[in-house]
Amino acid sequence: MKPRDIPNLITGLRILLVAPFLWLLLKEHYGAALVLFVVAGISDALDGFLAKYYGWTSELGGILDPIADKLLLLGAILALGWLHELPGWLVMLVLVRDALIVGGAIGYHFLIARFQAAPLMISKLNTLLQLTLVLVIVANHGIMPLPTWLLETLIGLTTLTTVWSGVAYVWRWGHDAWRQHHHPSDRPPPSS
Structure with a gap:
């Protein structure tokens, strides 16, 4: 692995956070869900910073990053709708x-x-x-x-x-x- 792969790795880990975040949300463990949501937000800011500051951008990152964001956000909106929130x-x-x-x-x-x-x-x-x-x-x-x-x-x-x-x-x-x-x-x- 090269340093320039770090943003994509962080994005991949953010995608992996989506399922446990949604599970916690649907089980109404809001405190734990909030922690994962904040961690996902920090990871998004971190991979974006690394990609821009060091020029570690890639076509894969350009695809994965919005997918990770959309999975987390759309999943959260669907879960909160399901919970009538x-x-x-x-x-x-x-x-x-x-x-x-x-x-x-x-x-x-x-x-x-x-x-x-x-x-x-x-x-x-x-x-x-x-x-x-x-x-x-x-x-x-x-x-x-x-x-x-x-x-x-x-x-x-x-x-x-x-x-x-x-x-x-x-x-x-x-x-x-x-x-x-x-x-x-x-x-x-x-x-x-």
Whole structure:
């Protein structure tokens, strides 16, 4: 193993944390689940720092890192929905948005042009709010009760940014597809 493989190793370990985290969450062991969630967050920051600071980036890391993040976050949202800690409609909204983005990315890649993953700022904000919402709900049960208004505000902001980011991706890819169709000279060369 080379030093440049360390970020991918950390990401792999984060993926392995998902199953025990979800198990603890579903068993309502919120304190232990919170510890694993924080460890996963620290590992995400650490592998990102190492990859950027030392230039230890790789194509594999570019694929594994968002998969690890999505497994943890989506798993947590599904588990909290199952436990009735999150409203079912919000869980469905998050699932529909993610399915729309994945389906749109695949469709764009195969029908329009090679897809380059470049998250929009609203999508980054949405991910941050989803993470914060999960953290607050788990902390609410695992450490100390938090004010109801905080949970309600986070649910509202998460809902808003989930819809906004979904619409923003549809708009962006739809606009790019329209431009590619009406101005084929703008089309990037096919990848070899």
